[in-house]
Amino acid sequence: MDHTQMLDIFTTAVLVRRFETRIVQMAMAGELPGSLHAGAGQEIGQIAAISALSRDDYILYGHRGLAYMIARGTSLTSILADIAGKEGATSRGKGGVMHVVDVPNGILGESGTLGGGFVMSVGVGMALKRRKKNQAVVYFFGDGTSNRGTFHESLNWAAVQKLPCIYFCENNGYAVSVPTSRSTAVADISARAAGYGVPGVLVDGNDPAAVHEVMHTAVARARAGHGPTLIEAKVTRLQGHYVADQQTYRPDAELVQKTKDPLPKLQQTLMDAGVLTDAQVAHIEADAQRHIDEAVAAVRAAPLLATEVALQDLYA
Amino acid sequence: MPIMTYSKAINQALAEEMTRDENVILYGQDVAAWGGIFKVTDGLYQQFGEDRVFDSPISENVMVGAGVGAAIMGLRPVVELQFADFLLTAGDEVFFKAGMWRFMHGGAFKVPLVIRAPSGGSGFGPEHSACPEAFVMHAPGLLCAVPSTPADAKGLLKEAIRLDNPVVYCEHKLLYAMRGEVPEGDYTVPFGKAVVRREGEAVTIVAWQDMLRRSLAAAERLSKEGIEVEIVDPRTLNPFDRETIIESVKKTGACIVVEEAYRTLGVGAEIGAMLLEQALPYLDKPFKRLAIPDVPLPTSQHLVNAIVPSEDDIYKAVKDLVS
Structure with missing residues (x-):
C-alpha cells in the first residue's frame, strides 16, 4: 500500500470519526434519535478493507458505524437524512441508520437482524458468479454475529459453490455487553474457517496496510473463482454499544478510550514516515468539519418525510 | 387441451x-x-x-x-x-x-x-x-x-x-x-382474482386446495337434495379478492370458510372480520368456519381424519345452516 492510499484512509477515518461525534452530540441534545451504534475505533480496518475493492464490487455492512458508506462515497447528507427521517433519506424513513442503501456505490443495505447479511451475501455471490464480470461481495460483521446459525449455513454453502464472497469479521471483543470469552467457544473467529474448508486469516484491524493486503488476497481468490475467505480483524470498540450505553459492564472503558484509539496512532505513524504534516492534519480536519457542517445544515433545512411515505415502498 | x-x-x-x-x-x-x-x-x-x-x-x-x-x-x-x-x-x-x-x-x-x-x-x-x-x-x-x-x-x-x-x-x-x-403455452393466471367454482344461492363456501375438492364433493351431495351452494376459490390470499366473496354473500346471505389450518386467527377469521366490516347487512345467517381445532396435526391417519374438515363435515355444516 502506498502513502497516498494510506493518507486517503486516514482522511476518511477523520471524517467518519468527526461525523459520528457530531451525530452523537446531536442525539444527546435530543435533535436526533440515539440509534447509532458508533464505530469509533473500528473505522480504520473498515476503510482499509473497502480500499481493496473495485468500484463495481458490493458490500453488505454491519451495524457498527458509518465508515462503510462514507468510504464507498455515500453523501453525509443522505446518511444524516436517514437518521433524521427527513427528505433525502436513502431508505425513506423505513430503515434509519441501520438500512442506508446506495446501490450505485455498491451498498446493498443491511439486515436489521444480525447475520442476515450472511444469507444475503450468498445470493449476491450466486448472481455475481453467473454474471462472470469478476465482481465480489463483502459482508462485514462482528464477533458476536458469528454465533448466528446464518454464519454457519452461509459459509458452508458459499464454500460449496465457490462464491466470490468475503466475510470480514471485526472482532472487538464484545457482543453488546458480553465479552467474547463468555459467548464464543473459540478465541479467534478466523479459526472457524476450518469448518468450511476456506482460508481463515487473522489481521490487526488497526493496521491499514495489513488489512488492505489480506483483503487484496481474498478479493483475488474470489475473482479467480476459488471461493470465500474469512478474515478476522482484531479491533477496539472505543464506545458503548449505542449512544447512551454507560458500559457499566466494562471496567476499563475509560482507559480503553484514552489509550487504545488507533486514529491518533495512525496519524503519528504517518507523521513519523514524513507523509503527513501538522498543516495537512489541520487541513483534513477543517475539510471534514466543513463537509459535516454543510450536511447538518442541509438536513436541518430539509422537511420531514411526508406521513404517507409510511405506506409506500412495500411492493414493486 | x-x-x-x-x-x-x-x-x-x-x-x-x-x-x-x-x-x-x-x-x-x-x-x-x-x-x-x-x-x-x-x-x-x-x-x-x-x-x-x-x-x-x-x-x-x-x-x-x-x-x-x-x-x-x-x-x-x-x-x-x-x-x-x-x-x-x-x-x-x-x-x-x-x-x-x-x-x-x-x-x-x-x-x-x-x-x-x-x-x-x-x-x-x-x-x-x-x-x-x-x-x-x-x-x-x-x-x-x-x-x-x-x-x-x-x-x-x-x-x-x-x-x-x-x-x-x-x-x-x-x-x-x-x-x-391445462392450457398449453403462455398461460398465466393473474393474482388477486378469485373464481367461482360452482354457482348457487343457498350459501357461499370459501375454500381452496384440498378443502375446495372436499367442498365440491359435498356440494354434489347437497345438490341432489336440492341445496345449491356457491363455492369461491380465492386462488391467491395476498392479494385477496374480497369483492368476489362479498358479491357472492350478497346473493346467498351466508358464508362458510373451510380451511385446512388452525382455526384461531386463520384465513377464515380474516374473512369473517372482513364480512363484519363490509357485508354485515347481507348476512342473514351466522358466519361459520370449519377448520382444524387448535392442535398440531398428529401423524396417525385416523387421528388426522378426526380433526381435518371432511366432506361429511362440510355437508353437515351446510345442512345445519340452511335448515
Whole structure:
C-alpha cells in the first residue's frame, strides 16, 4: 500500500470519526434519535478493507458505524437524512441508520437482524458468479454475529459453490455487553474457517496496510473463482454499544478510550514516515468539519418525510 | 387441451419460464438429479444443467436468504422448501428478508423470488403437514398463491415467477396427483382474482386446495337434495379478492370458510372480520368456519381424519345452516 492510499484512509477515518461525534452530540441534545451504534475505533480496518475493492464490487455492512458508506462515497447528507427521517433519506424513513442503501456505490443495505447479511451475501455471490464480470461481495460483521446459525449455513454453502464472497469479521471483543470469552467457544473467529474448508486469516484491524493486503488476497481468490475467505480483524470498540450505553459492564472503558484509539496512532505513524504534516492534519480536519457542517445544515433545512411515505415502498 | 397432473403442471410452468428467461434458477433440497422429494422437478436438471437447477444443503435459512440476495441482483430464483412448514424454520429470511428488504431500504430493490412450499397432506406429522398460508397472509410484503387445479398450478406459478415481489407458492401435496385440463403455452393466471367454482344461492363456501375438492364433493351431495351452494376459490390470499366473496354473500346471505389450518386467527377469521366490516347487512345467517381445532396435526391417519374438515363435515355444516 502506498502513502497516498494510506493518507486517503486516514482522511476518511477523520471524517467518519468527526461525523459520528457530531451525530452523537446531536442525539444527546435530543435533535436526533440515539440509534447509532458508533464505530469509533473500528473505522480504520473498515476503510482499509473497502480500499481493496473495485468500484463495481458490493458490500453488505454491519451495524457498527458509518465508515462503510462514507468510504464507498455515500453523501453525509443522505446518511444524516436517514437518521433524521427527513427528505433525502436513502431508505425513506423505513430503515434509519441501520438500512442506508446506495446501490450505485455498491451498498446493498443491511439486515436489521444480525447475520442476515450472511444469507444475503450468498445470493449476491450466486448472481455475481453467473454474471462472470469478476465482481465480489463483502459482508462485514462482528464477533458476536458469528454465533448466528446464518454464519454457519452461509459459509458452508458459499464454500460449496465457490462464491466470490468475503466475510470480514471485526472482532472487538464484545457482543453488546458480553465479552467474547463468555459467548464464543473459540478465541479467534478466523479459526472457524476450518469448518468450511476456506482460508481463515487473522489481521490487526488497526493496521491499514495489513488489512488492505489480506483483503487484496481474498478479493483475488474470489475473482479467480476459488471461493470465500474469512478474515478476522482484531479491533477496539472505543464506545458503548449505542449512544447512551454507560458500559457499566466494562471496567476499563475509560482507559480503553484514552489509550487504545488507533486514529491518533495512525496519524503519528504517518507523521513519523514524513507523509503527513501538522498543516495537512489541520487541513483534513477543517475539510471534514466543513463537509459535516454543510450536511447538518442541509438536513436541518430539509422537511420531514411526508406521513404517507409510511405506506409506500412495500411492493414493486 | 392436454390433461395432466397438478405436479406435471408445476413442472411445465418451471420448464417454460426457465426457457423464456435465463435469469430463472431453481434450487432446493434434492431438486436436481433426483427431481425433488415429490418428483415435481423431475427432468429439469437434465434439461437446464447444474448452473440453473441445483441442490442445496439442509440449510433453510440460507436457502431462502440467498434467494432474496440473488433476487435483488436480478436473478429470479425459485426455491423449493421441502415442506411448507419450513417457512417457519426460515422465518427470519421469509418474513424479514424476503418480506421487508425492499421496504426497509426505501424501495431500492425488487425481490422477484418464488418460494415453493409443499403444504397440507395430512399424515406427515406435526412439522410436515401444515398449510401455513395464514402466517404468510398476516405478514406484510409477501404474496401468497394457493392453486387448486392443474391449470391454476401452471398459470399462477408462471405469473409468480414474472412478478417483481416475493411469492409464497403453496402447492398442496394431496393435489399433486390430481388430473385436469391445462392450457398449453403462455398461460398465466393473474393474482388477486378469485373464481367461482360452482354457482348457487343457498350459501357461499370459501375454500381452496384440498378443502375446495372436499367442498365440491359435498356440494354434489347437497345438490341432489336440492341445496345449491356457491363455492369461491380465492386462488391467491395476498392479494385477496374480497369483492368476489362479498358479491357472492350478497346473493346467498351466508358464508362458510373451510380451511385446512388452525382455526384461531386463520384465513377464515380474516374473512369473517372482513364480512363484519363490509357485508354485515347481507348476512342473514351466522358466519361459520370449519377448520382444524387448535392442535398440531398428529401423524396417525385416523387421528388426522378426526380433526381435518371432511366432506361429511362440510355437508353437515351446510345442512345445519340452511335448515
